[in-house]
Amino acid sequence: MSGLTLKQVEGRRELERFMRVPWQLYGNDPAWVPPLLQQVKERLSRRHNPYFEHAEAAYFLAERDGQPVGRISAQVCQLVQEYQEAGTGHFGMFECEDRQETADALFDAGAQWLRQREMKRVLGPVDLSINDEIGMLIDGFDRSPCVMMGHHLPYYQSLVEKSGFRKEIDLFAYYKNIKEPFSDRIEKIIKWANSDVNMKIRAVAKKDYDRELRKVLDIFRDAWCDNWGYVPPTDAEVDHLIKQMRQVLDRGAVLLSEVDGELAGFIVVLPNVNEYLRDLDGRLLPMGWLRLLMRLKFSTCETVRVPLMGVRKKFQRKRVGAAVALALIDTLRKEYMPAGATYCEMSWILETNSPMRGILESAGCERDKIYRVFSKDI
Helix, strand or coil: CCCEEEEECCHHHHHHHHHCHHHHHCCCCCCCCCCCHHHHHHHHCCCCCHHHHCEEEEEEEEEECCEEEEEEEEEEEHHHHHHCCCCEEEEEEEEECCCHHHHHHHHHHHHHHHHCCCCCEEEECEECCCCCEECEEEECCCCCCCCCCCCCCCCHHHHHHHCCCEEEEEEEEEEEECCCCCCHHHHHHHHHHHHHCCEEEEECCHHHHHHHHHHHHHHHHHHHCCCCCCCCCCHHHHHHHHHHHHCCHHHCEEEEEEECCEEEEEEEEEECCHHHHHHHCCCCCCCHHHHHHHHHHHCCCCEEEEEEEEECHHHCCCHHHHHHHHHHHHHHHHHHCCCCCCEEEEEEEECCCHHHHHHHHHCCCEEEEEEEEEEEEC
């Protein structure tokens, strides 16, 4: 491995080099949006990220002739051992030059660390929790990622597969021009829901964000508990998520659906703040924070993202369940979409979630990106 060295990250200086690896690789990629370094630092911080209350992680940095050329994280989450397949560890934060020896060295370092903790299998990319950014982009490289979604270089898939990984599951991002009307068939279902079902759709009360968002997460737990990879967020993670969402929800919306007075579903839409970040180069100082605040206050986003949507299990696979989902999308589109928004990304959607895929596709949403999760026995 001529000129290649690999080290486990220790200390603030090495962590800074670890975080800045993407800047070495994506300089010529017009679709890449530099992440805010402060947010990345907080995600990796054991003090700031509640994920580390039930998980541990190690970070590895690859350098060639003194220059960073790759990185990877390895994680063990105790909740994954409890709710998913025991003995499964994760890799994440993967970035790498287009050289197989570098990728192999990174994956070997992560696998060795995981084996020392009695893991038998590795799955990823997961950055860092299964409830955060997951999956590697394998299709749809021409459009910049939406907020809280990843972007990768096209050759990464080959590096991963040649290191012995196989497909675990694909995640889809759907895209829709929200100015376009629904089909007649969908409009009939929505009309039926409005006339024959005792359904009410409302926005969460902003004066009572915390309690309302906990209702959303209660539906999420019920709706998602049988899905691939599901791990329930802890109370501390819920508190952390509520704090994060509050920062951007003034430009977005959270809607709840009630059927016969019972909470039946929800949808969350966020402005695609990545549109504001491209020229900040990952830094808020000295003047980046001011530009970001001004854009959040006075600018409009062309794109929004629906990161969370769910219908309670008792309504799923029934006509009323489809009506709940479609009515939420329709109400969001007509009444709560941020001014200036034209496009909506709904992501991510499991390839195995046929009911939701069917609803989105019947509503005119097109599959725009594919993210793949890989796995390997170690």
